[in-house]
Amino acid sequence: LNEVNDEKVVTVEKQTKSGPLLILLTAAFIAGFIFFVIEMVWFRMSAPILGGTTYSFGLVIALALVGIGLGSLMYRHLKPNTVSMSLLVITFLSEGLMLAIPYAIGDELALFALEIRNIESITFFQLCLGWTVVTSILVLPASLVAGFQFPLLVALCGQGDEGVSSDVGDVYLVNTCGAVIGSLAGGFGLMPLMGALGVWKLCIVLTLVM
Numbered sequence: 084l085n086e087v088n089d090e091k092v093v094t095v096e097k098q099t100k101s102g103p104l105l106i107l108l109t110a111a112f113i114a115g116f117i118f119f120v121i122e123m124v125w126f127r128m129s130a131p132i133l134g135g136t137t138y139s140f141g142l143v144i145a146l147a148l149v150g151i152g153l154g155s156l157m158y159r160h161l162k163p164n165t166v167s168m169s170l171l172v173i174t175f176l177s178e179g180l181m182l183a184i185p186y187a188i189g190d191e192l193a194l195f196a197l198e199i200r201n202i203e204s205i206t207f208f209q210l211c212l213g214w215t216v217v218t219s220i221l222v223l224p225a226s227l228v229a230g231f232q233f234p235l236l237v238a239l240c241g242q243g244d245e246g247v248s249s250d251v252g253d254v255y256l257v258n259t260c261g262a263v264i265g266s267l268a269g270g271f272g273l274m275p276l277m278g279a280l281g282v283w284k285l286c287i288v289l290t291l292v293m
């Protein structure tokens with residue numbers, strides 16, 4: 084009887100903590116879509132001030148991955164009883180804010196980058212360090228939130244030991260599809276149609292709406 088009661092408790096817990104699957108998978112798709120589109124925007128907008136080189140492209144990718152990794156590590160310290168749909172909403176709102184802040188200070192950031200490039204006695208190492216600071220302001224905050232968000236989506240799909248592989252697979256599949264479609268749509272459709280600033284604003288709006 085105790086075993087049956089324990090199973091009922093686990094079932095109830097699973098139902099109350101797991102969000103509607105369709106909403107969660109939609110969120111995973113939108114998250115992947117937005118992140119790959121905004122990566123293009125970051126590179127496009129940083130090219131005029133940092134130079135459209137492999138250095139600036141590599142910095143955007145590297146710092147995006149560092150941010151995702153650190154965000155995932157942050158999630159490890161989250162208590163299981165705090166996992167909820169409300170927390171997912173907070174991550175999307177936070178990501179929208181983290182995308183909006185660099186947009187709002189864009190001119191000041193560009194001027195700072197140009198001032199670094201115009202220093203006569205600057206070495207190549209110091210120049211790269213300056214590029215890293217500028218790109219970090221642009222990329223790291225939103226990447227941290229995105230890294231925290233992905234394991235949260237997996238956790239919301241279900242609690243307990245059962246079905247972990249399928250939950251991870253479902254979220255990963257949909258998120259990757261969003262990323263692939265985002266990279267194609269951003270490069271071949273949205274960017275030529277709306278321009279980098281227009282696509283940047285679109286990503287902010289999509290994140291907040293989600």
